Amino acid sequence: MKIEKKSFNKKDTSKFYLIIFAILFIALIARIIVSGAIGNKPLKNTLMTDNGVVVADGNVKAPLEMSFSDVLRRADDIKTMEIGKDDIATGVLKDGTPYRATIVYNPELLEKIAKNGASVSINKSDSVWDTMGKGLPIAVSVLFLFWLIRLLRGGSGGGGITRSLIGQNPTKITTGKTKTTFKDVAGIDEEKQELMEVVEFLKHKDKFKSLGARVPRGILLSGEPGTGKTLLARAVAGEANVPFFATSGSDFSGIIVGLGVAKIKEIFELAKRNAPCILFIDEIDAIGQSRSKHSFNDNDREQTLNQLLIEMDGFANDTGIIVIAATNRPDMLDAALLRPGRFDRQINIDLPNLEGRRDILELHAKKFKLDDKVSLMDAARGTTGFSGADLENLLNEAALHAVRVNHKSVEQNDIEEARDKILMGPKKNRKIRPEDTKLTAYHEAGHAFVSMHYSDITDPIHKATIIPRGQALGMVQHLPVDNKVSMTLEEVRANLSIDLAGRAAEEIFFGKNKITTGASSDIEMATRIARRSITMAGLSDKIGLVAINQANTFGQKIALENASEKTAEVVDAEIRNWLDIAYKDAKNLIVKNKTIVEMPRLLKLLCTSVTRSI
DSSP states (O other), X not given: OOOOOOOOOHHHHHHHXXXXXXXXXXXXXXXXXXXXXXXXXXXXXXXXXXXXXXXXXXXXXOOEEEOHHHHHHTGGGEEEEEEOGGGEEEEEETTSOEEEEEOOOOHHHHHHHHHTTOEEEEOOOOXXXXXXHHHHHHHHXXXXXXXXXXXXXXXXXXXXXXXXXXXXXXXXXXXXXXXXXXXXXXXXXXXXXXXXXXXXXXXOXXXXXXXXXXXXXXXXXXXXXXXXXXXXXXXXXXXXXXXEEEEEGGGGXXXXXXXXHHHHHHHHHHHHHTOSEEEEEESGGGTOBOOOTTOGGGHHHHXXXXXXXXXXXXXOOXXXXXXXXXXXXXXXXXXXXXXXXXXXXXXEEOOOOHHHHXXXXXXXXXXXXXXXXXXXXXXXXXXXXXXXXXXXXXXXXXXXXXXXXXXSSBOHHHHHHXXXXXXHOXXXXXXXXXXXXXXXXXXXXXXXXXXXXXXXXXXXXXXXXOOOBTTBSOEEEEOOSSOOSOOOHHHHHHHHHHHHHHHHXXXXXXXXXXXXXXXXXXXXXXXXXXXXXXXXXXXXXXXXXXXXXXXXXXXXXXXXXXXXXXXXXXXXXXXXXXXXXXXXXXXXXXXXXXXXXXXXXXXXXXXXXXXXXX
């Protein structure tokens, strides 16, 4: 019969010392509480025998409290006296009355009392509680120091307190072949091609070495949230069939100084034992922020960063580890981290274009039951600015809506409902006055007519509705035909007129005093387009080819950041001029075609609050 020998590891011993420490600590607290209770007990409620023993019998006389002057004055009346700690004297008078007094130790006084026949004794030995009070703090301190030193030294197994804390914050690890491959990644074909070299190196390392080529040691993936950075890193490991180690930048931070450095060493040691492999660090900006002379208050983070720099390109630079990191803020990273030899290649993953969105939708659509009439291209056209994660969420929301309305499969209307919900929020069951409904219908009709007038240079209309969603009472939605990376000056002017056409329709059909605040978002959009065109794109003759807006530390644009007061006034006047021209253009178009804008069929469709394609 085989007998297994159970080892008593350092984790068990740590628990044992911790339990002993807790018991002693509780005993110390109990001693303090009991001592305080005894010391604070009023003397007038204490009953004592002739020997000073406390009893609960009401027939025994209560002790007489005497001051030192009373002891001097009644020295002849004292029968017994026992002096304990803190010069507390207790005893009995000759008439049998117990007493208690605080005296000043004086041999002459004691000799005088003894000559009168009194029995005087001195007993200053410590009680059990007093002994515990002296010994417990020392024992607790020694035990705690012994436990701390054992953790710092790591006992027989090594590793110390940092390894113990690392164990409480484990690193997520996936080894072997991951299930994710490049077939599971869509919409970012150029980025996949960039990473194919890494896969080829991991598969055929000797072929690269024979030509003296060096594979990138680090690859930095940057881009908007949800664009597939983590998915792409997992796909590289899956294609190369190598171990994949995943962690995040926040795993290397903690309240204990040195914890981050220890974790960096630990994960790189683990990766070296499994090389060649891929080490993925998500949100690396948590530890890789740029260092400066003013960051002395965050030395632990800098030490963690320094250790990462050493591990990536230190003395041993041929470890077979390829580090792939992801971040949404590449502008915050330290320059030493981005130099060749560490993160040699930086890949920015943009939001998918029209074809990319269609491919992503087709990839995710395999998991859902779609109706045969569903057009994923139309869904892709209506989701400009969506990331891969947003598109997956779109189909999921569409499936949820299909279940709510008892559809047997996901239909096109379900996808459109999900898109509108994501973009503008859920439907609002508001009680709207008939006059407000009518005004909103004319407002949206103005947008729709001017959009149709400029249909040859702007995106075509997909639908118009006055169903309230979020803060919007209605909308006219456009779908792009193809990918647009820029706009001409003609397109900018046309879009400004379309944005302001709703307010123009309100003024024309209801009068100047009946215009509403419903055009606030339209005015905001038009102002933003005009400002960017004037201050960044150089489309204004008065401002010229000057980029007034520059990127700040966080990559955002601040209006008129580097403009003088005079230039700022010119910019404000030019924006106002552009918007005035666009508003006049929209008004002229609507005035000349009032009968078409008021076409009963168009207004009836809008006023019924039912979405209709145009």
